[in-house]
Amino acid sequence: xxxxSFVSFDHVSPEDSHEVHxxxxxxxxxxxxxxxxxxxxxxxxVTAVDSGIRALQFLGLDEQRRTSESDGFVPDLKVDLIITxxxxxxxxxxxxxxxxxxxxxxxxxxxxxMSSENILxxxxxxxxxxxxxFIVKPVKLSDVKRLKGYMTPKEVIKMRSQEDRRSDGYVNGxxxxxxxxxNKRKLEEQDTSDVSLSPPSTSTLSSSPSVSSPSPSxxxxxxxxxxxxxxRRLKMTSTD
Amino acid sequence: xxxxxxxxxxxxxxRLLAFLFHQGVLDEQFLQLQQLQDEASPNFVSEVVNIYxxxxxxxxxxxxxLLMEREYKKMGIHLNQFMGSSSSIGAKRVTNVCVAxxxxxxxxxxxxxxxxLEMLEHEYCYLxxxxxxxxxxxxxxxxxxxxRYPV
Numbered sequence: 172x173x174x175x176s177f178v179s180f181d182h183v184s185p186e187d188s189h190e191v192h193x194x195x196x197x198x199x200x201x202x203x204x205x206x207x208x209x210x211x212x213x214x215x216x217v218t219a220v221d222s223g224i225r226a227l228q229f230l231g232l233d234e235q236r237r238t239s240e241s242d243g244f245v246p247d248l249k250v251d252l253i254i255t256x257x258x259x260x261x262x263x264x265x266x267x268x269x270x271x272x273x274x275x276x277x278x279x280x281x282x283x284x285m286s287s288e289n290i291l292x293x294x295x296x297x298x299x300x301x302x303x304x305f306i307v308k309p310v311k312l313s314d315v316k317r318l319k320g321y322m323t324p325k326e327v328i329k330m331r332s333q334e335d336r337r338s339d340g341y342v343n344g345x346x347x348x349x350x351x352x353x354n355k356r357k358l359e360e361q362d363t364s365d366v367s368l369s370p371p372s373t374s375t376l377s378s379s380p381s382v383s384s385p386s387p388s389x390x391x392x393x394x395x396x397x398x399x400x401x402x403r404r405l406k407m408t409s410t411d
Numbered sequence: 412x413x414x415x416x417x418x419x420x421x422x423x424x425x426r427l428l429a430f431l432f433h434q435g436v437l438d439e440q441f442l443q444l445q446q447l448q449d450e451a452s453p454n455f456v457s458e459v460v461n462i463y464x465x466x467x468x469x470x471x472x473x474x475x476x477l478l479m480e481r482e483y484k485k486m487g488i489h490l491n492q493f494m495g496s497s498s499s500i501g502a503k504r505v506t507n508v509c510v511a512x513x514x515x516x517x518x519x520x521x522x523x524x525x526x527x528l529e530m531l532e533h534e535y536c537y538l539x540x541x542x543x544x545x546x547x548x549x550x551x552x553x554x555x556x557x558x559r560y561p562v
Contacts, residue, residue, distance in 0.1 A: 205499050
Protein backbone atom coordinates (compact mmCIF):
# COMPACT_ATOMS: atom_id res chain seq x y z
CA UNK A 172 0.00 0.00 0.00
CA UNK A 173 1.43 3.31 -1.03
CA UNK A 174 0.89 5.68 1.80
CA UNK A 175 2.71 8.65 0.35
CA SER A 176 -0.03 9.88 -1.96
CA PHE A 177 -2.86 9.68 0.52
CA VAL A 178 -1.49 10.94 3.76
CA SER A 179 -4.35 12.73 5.44
CA PHE A 180 -2.59 13.22 8.71
CA ASP A 181 0.67 15.04 9.13
CA HIS A 182 2.25 12.74 11.58
CA VAL A 183 2.13 9.19 10.32
CA SER A 184 5.32 7.35 11.01
CA PRO A 185 6.03 4.45 8.66
CA GLU A 186 5.88 1.77 11.31
CA ASP A 187 2.41 2.58 12.57
CA SER A 188 0.73 3.61 9.33
CA HIS A 189 -0.53 0.06 8.85
CA GLU A 190 -1.65 -0.64 12.37
CA VAL A 191 -5.14 0.47 13.25
CA HIS A 192 -5.60 2.42 16.43
CA UNK A 193 -8.81 1.82 18.32
CA UNK A 194 -10.19 3.93 21.10
CA UNK A 195 -12.26 1.70 23.38
CA UNK A 196 -14.69 3.23 25.85
CA UNK A 197 -16.30 1.19 28.61
CA UNK A 198 -16.94 1.88 32.27
CA UNK A 199 -16.58 -1.81 33.16
CA UNK A 200 -13.00 -2.84 33.90
CA UNK A 201 -13.73 -6.46 33.04
CA UNK A 202 -15.09 -5.45 29.65
CA UNK A 203 -12.21 -3.08 29.04
CA UNK A 204 -9.73 -5.86 29.65
CA UNK A 205 -11.58 -8.20 27.33
CA UNK A 206 -12.05 -5.74 24.50
CA UNK A 207 -8.45 -4.64 24.83
CA UNK A 208 -7.22 -8.20 24.46
CA UNK A 209 -9.62 -8.94 21.59
CA UNK A 210 -8.29 -5.92 19.73
CA UNK A 211 -4.63 -6.53 20.51
CA UNK A 212 -4.85 -10.13 19.37
CA UNK A 213 -6.36 -8.76 16.16
CA UNK A 214 -3.25 -6.62 15.64
CA UNK A 215 -4.72 -3.31 16.72
CA UNK A 216 -3.24 -0.63 18.86
CA VAL A 217 -5.64 0.08 21.71
CA THR A 218 -6.35 2.99 23.98
CA ALA A 219 -8.95 2.05 26.57
CA VAL A 220 -10.73 4.68 28.63
CA ASP A 221 -13.46 4.38 31.22
CA SER A 222 -15.85 7.13 30.20
CA GLY A 223 -17.15 9.23 27.35
CA ILE A 224 -15.65 12.29 28.97
CA ARG A 225 -12.21 10.73 29.02
CA ALA A 226 -12.67 9.69 25.41
CA LEU A 227 -13.41 13.28 24.45
CA GLN A 228 -10.42 14.43 26.46
CA PHE A 229 -8.23 11.97 24.64
CA LEU A 230 -9.48 13.26 21.30
CA GLY A 231 -9.04 16.82 22.44
CA LEU A 232 -12.74 17.52 22.12
CA ASP A 233 -13.41 18.37 25.71
CA GLU A 234 -14.24 21.86 26.94
CA GLN A 235 -10.79 22.62 28.30
CA ARG A 236 -8.73 21.91 25.22
CA ARG A 237 -10.27 23.33 22.09
CA THR A 238 -7.01 23.07 20.16
CA SER A 239 -7.84 20.55 17.44
CA GLU A 240 -10.92 22.22 16.02
CA SER A 241 -9.56 25.72 15.62
CA ASP A 242 -6.00 25.55 14.32
CA GLY A 243 -6.26 22.36 12.30
CA PHE A 244 -3.49 20.74 14.29
CA VAL A 245 -3.84 17.01 14.24
CA PRO A 246 -2.29 15.29 17.22
CA ASP A 247 -0.34 12.11 16.73
CA LEU A 248 -3.11 9.94 18.03
CA LYS A 249 -4.75 9.03 14.71
CA VAL A 250 -7.75 7.06 15.86
CA ASP A 251 -9.17 4.70 13.25
CA LEU A 252 -12.15 3.40 15.16
CA ILE A 253 -14.03 4.19 18.31
CA ILE A 254 -15.83 1.39 20.06
CA THR A 255 -17.99 2.36 22.96
CA UNK A 256 -20.36 0.81 25.45
CA UNK A 257 -23.86 2.22 25.35
CA UNK A 258 -24.77 2.19 29.06
CA UNK A 259 -22.34 4.36 30.92
CA UNK A 260 -22.90 6.76 33.78
CA UNK A 261 -22.68 10.52 33.07
CA UNK A 262 -22.34 10.19 29.32
CA UNK A 263 -23.90 7.33 27.38
CA UNK A 264 -22.32 5.84 24.28
CA UNK A 265 -25.07 7.48 22.28
CA UNK A 266 -24.19 10.92 23.64
CA UNK A 267 -20.53 10.27 22.89
CA UNK A 268 -21.46 9.22 19.37
CA UNK A 269 -23.36 12.46 18.84
CA UNK A 270 -20.45 14.56 20.06
CA UNK A 271 -18.07 12.79 17.72
CA UNK A 272 -20.36 13.12 14.73
CA UNK A 273 -20.82 16.82 15.49
CA UNK A 274 -17.08 17.38 15.31
CA UNK A 275 -15.66 18.21 11.90
CA UNK A 276 -12.32 16.80 12.97
CA UNK A 277 -13.52 13.40 14.10
CA UNK A 278 -16.86 12.69 12.50
CA UNK A 279 -15.24 10.49 9.85
CA UNK A 280 -14.03 8.06 12.46
CA UNK A 281 -16.31 5.01 12.49
CA UNK A 282 -18.04 4.58 15.81
CA UNK A 283 -19.31 1.21 16.95
CA UNK A 284 -21.70 0.84 19.84
CA MET A 285 -21.72 -2.15 22.20
CA SER A 286 -24.58 -3.07 24.43
CA SER A 287 -25.58 -6.04 26.51
CA GLU A 288 -29.16 -5.46 25.43
CA ASN A 289 -30.56 -6.12 21.99
CA ILE A 290 -33.07 -3.26 21.95
CA LEU A 291 -34.14 -2.43 18.42
CA UNK A 292 -35.13 1.23 18.97
CA UNK A 293 -31.77 1.76 20.64
CA UNK A 294 -29.94 0.18 17.71
CA UNK A 295 -31.95 2.25 15.24
CA UNK A 296 -31.27 5.45 17.09
CA UNK A 297 -27.53 4.78 17.11
CA UNK A 298 -27.39 3.88 13.46
CA UNK A 299 -29.43 6.97 12.56
CA UNK A 300 -26.97 9.08 14.48
CA UNK A 301 -24.18 7.67 12.36
CA UNK A 302 -22.90 4.65 14.21
CA UNK A 303 -21.15 2.22 11.94
CA UNK A 304 -22.32 -0.90 13.68
CA PHE A 305 -23.91 -2.17 16.83
CA ILE A 306 -22.55 -5.16 18.70
CA VAL A 307 -24.50 -7.07 21.28
CA LYS A 308 -22.29 -8.07 24.19
CA PRO A 309 -20.48 -10.20 25.07
CA VAL A 310 -18.02 -9.19 22.36
CA LYS A 311 -16.30 -12.07 20.60
CA LEU A 312 -13.35 -12.46 18.30
CA SER A 313 -15.70 -12.86 15.35
CA ASP A 314 -17.19 -9.43 16.12
CA VAL A 315 -13.76 -7.83 16.14
CA LYS A 316 -12.85 -9.59 12.90
CA ARG A 317 -15.95 -8.09 11.35
CA LEU A 318 -14.96 -4.64 12.60
CA LYS A 319 -11.55 -4.92 11.03
CA GLY A 320 -13.26 -4.82 7.69
CA TYR A 321 -13.94 -1.11 8.07
CA MET A 322 -11.24 -0.33 10.55
CA THR A 323 -8.70 0.34 7.84
CA PRO A 324 -6.17 3.11 8.43
CA LYS A 325 -7.19 6.58 7.27
CA GLU A 326 -5.08 6.46 4.13
CA VAL A 327 -7.07 3.62 2.65
CA ILE A 328 -10.37 5.22 3.56
CA LYS A 329 -9.37 8.41 1.79
CA MET A 330 -8.46 6.38 -1.27
CA ARG A 331 -11.78 4.54 -1.27
CA SER A 332 -13.84 7.65 -0.77
CA GLN A 333 -12.23 9.18 -3.82
CA GLU A 334 -13.04 6.04 -5.80
CA ASP A 335 -16.65 6.16 -4.75
CA ARG A 336 -17.02 9.85 -5.45
CA ARG A 337 -15.89 9.23 -9.00
CA SER A 338 -18.38 6.45 -9.57
CA ASP A 339 -21.51 8.06 -8.16
CA GLY A 340 -23.06 11.22 -6.97
CA TYR A 341 -24.88 10.16 -3.90
CA VAL A 342 -24.60 11.85 -0.59
CA ASN A 343 -21.66 11.04 1.58
CA GLY A 344 -21.38 12.79 4.86
CA UNK A 345 -18.88 15.45 3.98
CA UNK A 346 -15.47 14.65 2.67
CA UNK A 347 -14.97 11.04 3.47
CA UNK A 348 -17.92 9.48 5.15
CA UNK A 349 -17.96 6.55 2.78
CA UNK A 350 -17.27 3.49 4.82
CA UNK A 351 -18.37 -0.08 4.53
CA UNK A 352 -21.47 -0.91 6.41
CA UNK A 353 -21.79 -4.28 7.92
CA ASN A 354 -24.70 -3.93 10.25
CA LYS A 355 -25.41 -7.59 10.55
CA ARG A 356 -28.20 -7.17 13.04
CA LYS A 357 -29.63 -4.20 11.24
CA LEU A 358 -29.64 -6.19 8.02
CA GLU A 359 -31.45 -9.04 9.67
CA GLU A 360 -34.08 -6.60 10.84
CA GLN A 361 -34.43 -4.88 7.49
CA ASP A 362 -34.38 -7.96 5.33
CA THR A 363 -38.11 -8.33 5.58
CA SER A 364 -38.94 -4.78 4.57
CA ASP A 365 -36.30 -4.02 1.98
CA VAL A 366 -35.64 -6.37 -0.84
CA SER A 367 -32.44 -5.41 -2.54
CA LEU A 368 -31.77 -2.04 -1.06
CA SER A 369 -31.26 -2.78 2.61
CA PRO A 370 -27.50 -2.41 2.71
CA PRO A 371 -27.52 0.82 0.70
CA SER A 372 -30.22 2.37 2.83
CA THR A 373 -28.31 1.73 5.99
CA SER A 374 -25.15 2.99 4.38
CA THR A 375 -26.87 6.16 3.33
CA LEU A 376 -28.03 6.49 6.89
CA SER A 377 -24.66 6.02 8.41
CA SER A 378 -22.64 8.11 6.04
CA SER A 379 -24.73 11.24 6.22
CA PRO A 380 -25.48 12.25 9.75
CA SER A 381 -28.06 14.75 8.57
CA VAL A 382 -30.48 12.01 7.54
CA SER A 383 -32.90 11.68 10.37
CA SER A 384 -35.25 8.92 9.31
CA PRO A 385 -34.54 5.72 7.46
CA SER A 386 -36.02 5.61 4.01
CA PRO A 387 -36.13 2.15 2.56
CA SER A 388 -36.53 3.50 -0.94
CA UNK A 389 -33.07 4.95 -1.31
CA UNK A 390 -32.10 6.34 -4.67
CA UNK A 391 -31.13 3.79 -7.28
CA UNK A 392 -27.84 5.59 -7.78
CA UNK A 393 -26.80 4.76 -4.25
CA UNK A 394 -27.42 1.09 -4.76
CA UNK A 395 -25.51 1.13 -8.02
CA UNK A 396 -22.55 2.82 -6.44
CA UNK A 397 -22.67 0.54 -3.44
CA UNK A 398 -22.59 -2.46 -5.69
CA UNK A 399 -19.82 -0.89 -7.67
CA UNK A 400 -17.61 -0.93 -4.62
CA UNK A 401 -16.11 -4.40 -4.44
CA UNK A 402 -15.68 -4.21 -0.68
CA ARG A 403 -19.37 -3.55 -0.10
CA ARG A 404 -20.34 -6.37 -2.42
CA LEU A 405 -18.18 -8.74 -0.43
CA LYS A 406 -19.69 -7.51 2.82
CA MET A 407 -23.22 -7.97 1.56
CA THR A 408 -22.60 -11.56 0.62
CA SER A 409 -20.62 -12.39 3.69
CA THR A 410 -23.23 -11.45 6.27
CA ASP A 411 -24.91 -14.54 7.58
CA UNK B 412 6.04 -40.39 34.72
CA UNK B 413 5.74 -36.71 35.44
CA UNK B 414 4.40 -36.14 31.94
CA UNK B 415 1.70 -38.65 32.73
CA UNK B 416 0.77 -36.52 35.75
CA UNK B 417 0.43 -33.46 33.57
CA UNK B 418 -1.86 -35.36 31.24
CA UNK B 419 -4.00 -36.50 34.15
CA UNK B 420 -4.32 -32.92 35.34
CA UNK B 421 -5.19 -31.83 31.82
CA UNK B 422 -7.93 -34.46 31.82
CA UNK B 423 -9.14 -33.25 35.22
CA UNK B 424 -9.31 -29.70 33.96
CA UNK B 425 -11.25 -30.67 30.87
CA ARG B 426 -13.60 -32.81 32.89
CA LEU B 427 -14.32 -29.92 35.23
CA LEU B 428 -14.83 -27.54 32.32
CA ALA B 429 -17.15 -30.00 30.59
CA PHE B 430 -19.10 -30.35 33.81
CA LEU B 431 -19.43 -26.61 34.24
CA PHE B 432 -20.60 -26.23 30.66
CA HIS B 433 -23.07 -29.01 31.03
CA GLN B 434 -24.45 -27.45 34.19
CA GLY B 435 -24.80 -24.13 32.41
CA VAL B 436 -22.49 -22.46 34.89
CA LEU B 437 -20.22 -21.37 32.05
CA ASP B 438 -20.94 -20.74 28.40
CA GLU B 439 -18.90 -20.34 25.22
CA GLN B 440 -17.80 -16.84 26.21
CA PHE B 441 -15.48 -18.50 28.74
CA LEU B 442 -13.96 -20.48 25.88
CA GLN B 443 -13.54 -17.22 24.03
CA LEU B 444 -11.51 -15.88 26.96
CA GLN B 445 -9.32 -18.97 26.89
CA GLN B 446 -8.67 -18.37 23.22
CA LEU B 447 -7.37 -14.94 24.10
CA GLN B 448 -4.73 -16.43 26.36
CA ASP B 449 -1.36 -17.10 24.78
CA GLU B 450 2.37 -16.66 25.41
CA ALA B 451 1.98 -12.90 25.17
CA SER B 452 -0.77 -12.99 27.79
CA PRO B 453 -0.36 -16.29 29.65
CA ASN B 454 -2.53 -15.42 32.65
CA PHE B 455 -5.23 -13.55 30.84
CA VAL B 456 -8.16 -15.65 31.99
CA SER B 457 -7.25 -15.65 35.68
CA GLU B 458 -6.47 -11.92 35.55
CA VAL B 459 -9.84 -11.04 34.10
CA VAL B 460 -11.66 -13.45 36.38
CA ASN B 461 -9.94 -12.01 39.44
CA ILE B 462 -10.99 -8.52 38.41
CA TYR B 463 -14.49 -9.92 37.99
CA UNK B 464 -14.44 -11.45 41.47
CA UNK B 465 -13.24 -8.21 43.01
CA UNK B 466 -15.91 -6.14 41.27
CA UNK B 467 -18.64 -8.68 41.93
CA UNK B 468 -18.04 -8.76 45.64
CA UNK B 469 -18.37 -4.99 45.78
CA UNK B 470 -21.56 -5.18 43.74
CA UNK B 471 -23.04 -7.84 46.00
CA UNK B 472 -22.26 -5.83 49.12
CA UNK B 473 -23.85 -2.76 47.57
CA UNK B 474 -26.89 -4.73 46.47
CA UNK B 475 -27.46 -5.98 50.00
CA UNK B 476 -27.33 -2.45 51.34
CA LEU B 477 -29.55 -1.03 48.62
CA LEU B 478 -32.14 -3.74 49.15
CA MET B 479 -32.35 -2.79 52.82
CA GLU B 480 -32.96 0.78 51.72
CA ARG B 481 -35.48 -0.35 49.08
CA GLU B 482 -33.48 1.53 46.42
CA TYR B 483 -34.82 -0.45 43.50
CA LYS B 484 -33.65 1.83 40.74
CA LYS B 485 -30.08 1.89 42.01
CA MET B 486 -30.19 -1.85 42.38
CA GLY B 487 -31.22 -2.06 38.75
CA ILE B 488 -28.14 -0.09 37.75
CA HIS B 489 -25.85 -2.31 39.82
CA LEU B 490 -27.47 -5.36 38.32
CA ASN B 491 -26.85 -4.07 34.81
CA GLN B 492 -23.19 -3.87 35.68
CA PHE B 493 -23.15 -7.30 37.28
CA MET B 494 -25.00 -8.77 34.34
CA GLY B 495 -22.62 -7.19 31.86
CA SER B 496 -19.43 -8.37 33.48
CA SER B 497 -20.83 -11.83 34.19
CA SER B 498 -21.80 -12.31 30.58
CA SER B 499 -18.40 -11.03 29.48
CA ILE B 500 -16.64 -13.85 31.28
CA GLY B 501 -19.20 -16.48 30.34
CA ALA B 502 -20.83 -16.86 33.76
CA LYS B 503 -24.18 -17.92 32.38
CA ARG B 504 -26.07 -18.90 35.49
CA VAL B 505 -25.02 -15.79 37.37
CA THR B 506 -26.08 -13.66 34.39
CA ASN B 507 -29.48 -15.34 34.30
CA VAL B 508 -30.07 -14.75 37.99
CA CYS B 509 -29.16 -11.08 37.47
CA VAL B 510 -31.80 -10.85 34.76
CA ALA B 511 -34.47 -12.29 37.04
CA UNK B 512 -33.27 -10.07 39.88
CA UNK B 513 -33.48 -6.99 37.71
CA UNK B 514 -37.03 -7.88 36.71
CA UNK B 515 -37.91 -8.01 40.42
CA UNK B 516 -36.37 -4.56 40.96
CA UNK B 517 -38.34 -3.22 37.98
CA UNK B 518 -41.48 -4.25 39.84
CA UNK B 519 -40.15 -3.08 43.21
CA UNK B 520 -40.92 -6.59 44.38
CA UNK B 521 -39.15 -6.82 47.74
CA UNK B 522 -39.79 -10.50 48.37
CA UNK B 523 -38.73 -11.33 44.84
CA UNK B 524 -35.58 -9.28 45.30
CA UNK B 525 -34.72 -11.03 48.54
CA UNK B 526 -35.08 -14.42 46.90
CA UNK B 527 -33.08 -13.31 43.88
CA LEU B 528 -30.29 -11.89 46.01
CA GLU B 529 -30.02 -15.16 47.91
CA MET B 530 -29.87 -17.08 44.66
CA LEU B 531 -27.33 -14.67 43.22
CA GLU B 532 -25.06 -15.05 46.22
CA HIS B 533 -25.36 -18.80 46.00
CA GLU B 534 -24.59 -18.94 42.26
CA TYR B 535 -21.75 -16.51 42.60
CA CYS B 536 -20.16 -18.53 45.43
CA TYR B 537 -20.49 -21.71 43.47
CA LEU B 538 -18.92 -20.12 40.40
CA UNK B 539 -16.07 -18.70 42.43
CA UNK B 540 -15.28 -22.05 44.05
CA UNK B 541 -15.34 -23.89 40.75
CA UNK B 542 -13.18 -21.36 38.97
CA UNK B 543 -10.67 -21.43 41.82
CA UNK B 544 -10.61 -25.20 41.46
CA UNK B 545 -10.00 -24.82 37.75
CA UNK B 546 -7.15 -22.38 38.23
CA UNK B 547 -5.58 -24.61 40.86
CA UNK B 548 -5.54 -27.56 38.49
CA UNK B 549 -4.08 -25.33 35.80
CA UNK B 550 -1.34 -24.15 38.14
CA UNK B 551 -0.49 -27.68 39.16
CA UNK B 552 -0.35 -28.71 35.55
CA UNK B 553 2.00 -25.85 34.74
CA UNK B 554 4.22 -26.88 37.62
CA UNK B 555 4.31 -30.50 36.62
CA UNK B 556 4.85 -29.66 32.99
CA UNK B 557 7.65 -27.31 34.05
CA UNK B 558 9.40 -30.10 35.93
CA ARG B 559 9.10 -32.36 32.94
CA TYR B 560 10.86 -29.83 30.72
CA PRO B 561 13.54 -28.22 32.83
CA VAL B 562 14.79 -24.93 31.46
